Amino acid sequence: xxxxxxxxxxxxxxxxxxVPVWIYEKRGQGVERTQWVIREKPVTxxxxxxxxxxxxxxxxxxxxxxxxxxxxxxxxxxxxDLEKLTVDEEAGKVEVTxxxxxxxxxRLWMKRTITSGCGKGSLFYYSLDALxxxxxxxxxxxxxxxxxxxxxxxxxxxxxxxxxHGVHNTVLATAEEVLLFRDDIGRHNAVDxxxxxxxxxxxxxxxxxxxxxxxxxxxxxxKAAKVRIPVLISRNTATTLAxxxxxxxxxxxxxxxxxxxxxxxxxKERILDSGSDTAQGN
Amino acid sequence: xxxxxxxxxxxxxxxxxTTHPRPKAVYQAVLHALEEVGAxxxxxxxxxxxxxxxxxxRAREKIARLLDISGPNRVIFTxxxxxSINIAxxxxxxxxxxxxxxxxxxxxxxxxxxxxxxxGVIVEIVPCSSSGQLDMSILRRSLDPPPRLVAITxxxxxxxxxxxxxxxxxxxxxxxxPLLLDGAQTAxxxxxxxxxxxLGMFACSGHKGLLGPPGVGILYIRPDLDVPALMEGGTGSxxxxxxxxxxxxxxxxxxxxxxxxxxxxxxxxxxIFERGLDAIREHELxxxxxxxxxxxxxxxxxxxxxxxxxxxxxxxxxxxxNPGDVGAILDExxxxxxxTGLHCAPLAHETLGALPEGTIRVSPGYATTREEVxxxxxxxxxxxxxxxxGDPKRDKKDRNA
Numbered sequence: 001x002x003x004x005x006x007x008x009x010x011x012x013x014x015x016x017x018x019v020p021v022w023i024y025e026k027r028g029q030g031v032e033r034t035q036w037v038i039r040e041k042p043v044t045x046x047x048x049x050x051x052x053x054x055x056x057x058x059x060x061x062x063x064x065x066x067x068x069x070x071x072x073x074x075x076x077x078x079x080x081d082l083e084k085l086t087v088d089e090e091a092g093k094v095e096v097t098x099x100x101x102x103x104x105x106x107r108l109w110m111k112r113t114i115t116s117g118c119g120k121g122s123l124f125y126y127s128l129d130a131l132x133x134x135x136x137x138x139x140x141x142x143x144x145x146x147x148x149x150x151x152x153x154x155x156x157x158x159x160x161x162x163x164x165h166g167v168h169n170t171v172l173a174t175a176e177e178v179l180l181f182r183d184d185i186g187r188h189n190a191v192d193x194x195x196x197x198x199x200x201x202x203x204x205x206x207x208x209x210x211x212x213x214x215x216x217x218x219x220x221x222x223k224a225a226k227v228r229i230p231v232l233i234s235r236n237t238a239t240t241l242a243x244x245x246x247x248x249x250x251x252x253x254x255x256x257x258x259x260x261x262x263x264x265x266x267x268k269e270r271i272l273d274s275g276s277d278t279a280q281g282n
Numbered sequence: 283x284x285x286x287x288x289x290x291x292x293x294x295x296x297x298x299x300t301t302h303p304r305p306k307a308v309y310q311a312v313l314h315a316l317e318e319v320g321a322x323x324x325x326x327x328x329x330x331x332x333x334x335x336x337x338x339x340r341a342r343e344k345i346a347r348l349l350d351i352s353g354p355n356r357v358i359f360t361x362x363x364x365x366s367i368n369i370a371x372x373x374x375x376x377x378x379x380x381x382x383x384x385x386x387x388x389x390x391x392x393x394x395x396x397x398x399x400x401x402g403v404i405v406e407i408v409p410c411s412s413s414g415q416l417d418m419s420i421l422r423r424s425l426d427p428p429p430r431l432v433a434i435t436x437x438x439x440x441x442x443x444x445x446x447x448x449x450x451x452x453x454x455x456x457x458x459x460p461l462l463l464d465g466a467q468t469a470x471x472x473x474x475x476x477x478x479x480x481l482g483m484f485a486c487s488g489h490k491g492l493l494g495p496p497g498v499g500i501l502y503i504r505p506d507l508d509v510p511a512l513m514e515g516g517t518g519s520x521x522x523x524x525x526x527x528x529x530x531x532x533x534x535x536x537x538x539x540x541x542x543x544x545x546x547x548x549x550x551x552x553x554i555f556e557r558g559l560d561a562i563r564e565h566e567l568x569x570x571x572x573x574x575x576x577x578x579x580x581x582x583x584x585x586x587x588x589x590x591x592x593x594x595x596x597x598x599x600x601x602x603x604n605p606g607d608v609g610a611i612l613d614e615x616x617x618x619x620x621x622t623g624l625h626c627a628p629l630a631h632e633t634l635g636a637l638p639e640g641t642i643r644v645s646p647g648y649a650t651t652r653e654e655v656x657x658x659x660x661x662x663x664x665x666x667x668x669x670x671x672g673d674p675k676r677d678k679k680d681r682n683a
Contacts, residue, residue, distance in 0.1 A: 119623030
């Protein structure tokens with residue numbers, strides 16, 4: 001389980017600003033209004049003094065964002081690898097010091113995998129994704145009722161979304177309850193924050209659901225696979241490559257959760273038959 | 283290298299594709315032929331042309347000696363083993379003929395036969411075991427009635443599986459069936475007795491085990507087999523006649539020969555004589571044994587071991603990881619060159635159970651060191667350890683360590 005304050009930590013950290021705007025309709029003059037707009041901020045991640053990437057984000061939960069990103073991308077294998085994590089919000093910098101140099105991740109970072117055309121090629125675009133993504137095991141089972149209920153929970157959670165319509169929301173949940181909520185201008189960032197939160201606390205993801213408001217693309221699917229999340233859910237639809245990867249990586253992919261229905265693209269065996277509202281997990 | 287506790291080094295383990303690096307003398311011979319000689323062999327009487335002809339003749343003599351061919355003029359130069367095989371198959375087989383091949387053949391045999399099958403050649407594949415060993419009992423049955431030709435690879439380019447050539451050759455000789463042996467992987471590594479085995483035809487490349495540059499292949503055709511050439515043209519002989527000369531090697535060597543390639547090949551064969559065929563073979567087989575032992579220690583790695591090993595080529599796969607990804611990661615992270623995929627031998631992969639993705643092939647050569655093989659094994663283990671992160675079994679093992 002996550003700490004009791006896991007949900008509370010997520011509240012009120014986003015920075016939103018009132019901005020004067022003009023609203024137009026098909027006919028008529030523009031009407032001036034004030035709208036709340038989410039902050040966008042570049043944050044650069046360093047590993048052992050070397051610059052790795054600059055993320056554009058809402059600027060909150062930067063420790064989780066950095067730890068989650070570093071773990072998902074192979075720079076941090078386990079919590080004990082992390083020696084120090086320093087956030088400088090003002091400068092937009094997060095410095096991570098590791099106990100062993102992440103040589104493989106650094107050398108493969110953003111390197112495309114090159115195939116020869118001699119044999120069936122890889123589904124992956126990046127070599128590092130191929131190395132770190134493994135089929136997700138685990139005996140988690142969930143009922144359709146639980147899927148609908150947890151997505152409904154997500155819909156009620158984001159105050160920032162209601163004010164700005166400018167963030168993607170993500171929750172980590174068990175079948176019975178939402179454990180952690182994060183939002184950000186980038187759906188990847190929100191997922192990284194959740195990954196970072198549980199990584200820093202040594203919590204397993206293999207019996208959890210990840211629910212996002214973003215589309216189910218290959219990138220988000222691969223991120224889930226790299227940290228072993230067995231069930232990925234969205235109100236939105238999935239792409240062909242995400243579905244192909246989900247089938248290959250044994251991930252239950254659920255999309256278009258709306259109006260009391262949803263679509264299962266992959267991993268139907270984790271969905272319990274109707275009538276059962278009891279989740280099973282390992 | 284930080285991840286493996288030593289500095290990063292460039293390691294070439296793709297010698298089954300082509301040898302690298304080659305002996306220094308090979309580069310020198312190529313340069314000499316181009317820079318100092320430069321003329322076309324067998325085409326003129328001036329000094330440089332005579333010298334060029336002598337280089338080519340000496341190369342034929344050395345190759346004939348290495349492969350047990352009594353007449354150097356029976357050594358035909360082509361551009362590669364594939365061309366040699368195409369000449370043999372397309373020259374010898376006619377519509378209605380039956381040809382027997384093994385389940386471990388390369389596309390250099392499979393694809394020409396596919397083309398020939400469209401014009402009525404019947405292709406019969408003798409299966410091999412899942413380790414690539416030819417089933418001799420089925421082969422025996424396939425020789426009755428005698429086919430027009432048997433064509434087998436000496437050793438697989440995928441996993442180094444060595445076929446019992448002398449036994450196959452004896453069976454073929456008893457029934458007067460010509461045997462075409464594909465020695466692309468074994469020439470320069472395994473003893474080859476072209477005449478001792480009474481081979482009908484023999485084909486190999488010059489740039490693998492024979493250590494020459496790419497661009498030269500070798501073909502032998504037994505004198506009693508009348509095999510038409512695929513090409514006709516200038517040979518520097520009997521030029522007054524419009525008909526292609528029927529003598530060997532002119533019948534098959536139309537156009538200007540690849541003098542630098544042949545000169546380099548001769549230097550490669552010299553190197554084999556100096557070092558010794560047995561020493562080269564033992565070195566490569568020993569490294570293959572170390573590779574197989576090291577790979578066997580790694581969880582999730584499947585090795586495609588042959589029953590009898592003829593070359594250093596070792597093939598393996600990693601559970602649920604595309605071979606192409608493994609090759610790209612080894613290259614990018616550790617500067618290690620291996621071949622991945624089907625190695626132009628889908629039939630062999632079907633036999634070994636490695637379709638459709640193929641394997642990762644590690645092929646040490648004469649120049650590969652023990653240190654390089656160890657570096658490869660440590661590098662692969664580093665990658666697999668990262669891939670195993672978070673595995674419950676591995677975490678438990680790490681805690682107990």
